[in-house]
Amino acid sequence: MKVGIIGAGAAGLAAALDFSAGGHKVVVYEAAPFIGGQASTIPVGGAPLERGYHHLFTNDQAILDLMDDIGVAETMKWYPSRVGTYTSGKVYKTTTALDLLRFGAIPFLERIKLGLFALKVGRIKEWRDLENETADFWLRERLGGAAYDKVWAPLLKGKFGSFYDRIGMPWFWSKIQTRFASRQGIRGREMLGYPDGSFDTVFDKLQEVIESRGGEVHVSTPVEKVDVVDGVARGLVARTESGEEIREEFDTVLSTVPSFLFPDMVELPDDYKKRLLDVHYLAAVVVILELERPLTNYYWMNIADPDIPFLGLIEHTNMLPKEWYGGKHVLYLTNYLDRSDDVYKMSQDELLDLYLPHLTKFNPEFDRSWIQGVHYNALSAAQPIIPTNYSKAIPDHRTPVKNLYLANTSQIYPEDRGTNYSFRMGRELAEMMMNDEQRSWSVWQ
Ligand SMILES: Cc1cc2nc3c(=O)[nH]c(=O)nc-3n(C[C@H](O)[C@H](O)[C@H](O)COP(=O)(O)OP(=O)(O)OC[C@H]3O[C@@H](n4cnc5c(N)ncnc54)[C@H](O)[C@@H]3O)c2cc1C
Incomplete structure (x- = not known):
């Protein structure tokens, strides 16, 4: 099977890795002049550094597995982090649970409440039970007081601006789960992961492995259009840096571009398009x-x-x-x-x-x-922005156009977006697409 992939970020390259492992011909087109997408780097003081700060948590298993599979697992190192919180005109150390007890910005009983609230959310196993409430509701109604006013409300508003009261509770739940997983006990500092040589170590090796198996990764080559004939994706139209148009036929296509860009490259039915543009x-x-x-x-x-x-x-x-x-x-x-x-x-x-x-x-x-x-x-x-009851609104990976699939950060749920989840999703999509292909063959035989 010949596979076209739009985007050389974590999702696109993880999918390309597994397609190439399955013996399929894979071609990745990337609009930017570099690979890595949101986790890409620039040179700083002679070394690569992510455009946006990046680290991993100890429960980011999918990226650890992928690094193992491509032979760079030993480059992942774990470091204790030091966390502070600026509120009421002062920096407070909030690295460990014990620091929380000394967090003088709020009265002592409120600190206990804040800690117990996090423990309570951390013990919730079923995020589906939280789906129809907002994080703001939980924090305001079930925690409330100075812990809400001085800590969570400004953080939620800072992160999500005017959308702060629309974020579904599963987002907060998943943040608490991740942060608990990366801490070791009440005195323990959070341990965060960072690969030697930056996230480039993972992306560069991915490209090397994909190319060694006959795959292609083309940077500075934005895809302009998905070629669709009779409701089936047949190929891609892209443009090189020198302005030359490339038309290439594919058996199946995976797009990893954000939802608001996807309808620009393909005609989609209104209900699916609405799902995309609602995000x-x-x-x-x-x-x-x-x-x-x-x-x-x-x-x-x-x-x-x-x-x-x-x-x-x-x-x-x-x-x-x-x-x-x-x-x-x-x-x-x-x-x-x-x-x-x-x-x-x-x-x-x-x-x-x-x-x-x-x-x-x-x-x-x-x-x-x-x-x-x-x-x-x-x-x-x-x-x-992931609102309440998002499991019912999430755009399907299988688009209404046959043989055209979508995998972007708006489809990561209930976890918050992150490289770990994009790598996981890319690999899941490769498996889904290969299974779909096999199924369509068995129907013909
Ligand atoms: C500031 C910031 C900090 C972050 N910190 C962390 C962190 O600490 N830890 C962590 O794990 N994650 C972090 N993330 C999230 C993480 O970087 C992303 O979730 C992940 O990299 C997304 O990968 P992706 O492949 O799904 O999407 P993207 O990385 O967005 O990849 C999509 C690719 O598609 C390309 N593309 C778009 N249009 C076209 C087109 N027409 N033709 C061809 N290509 C196209 C884009 O250029 C891009 O390379 C952070 C993100 C940001 C913004």
């Missing part, structure tokens, strides 16, 4: 600063303060060695925004003018002169 995506705006010294001693800083115009500070070199980046301290300033938001449209300099005055809140000595390099990235489909 709203937030964009991410990520500024990376190369600093001559650290801003804080935390890896991950939650910001529960609506007056600060970004959502989080991730100080990469407080978890990973700064020597990898030529001795530079690497700091991400991150934000999730609607694509219509003014901040999404700002230039790098405008963003710096907006963000930098707030950094003295985390370290009063911070000075612009510490900055030795700046990188700016905007990702348009960073975070799908």
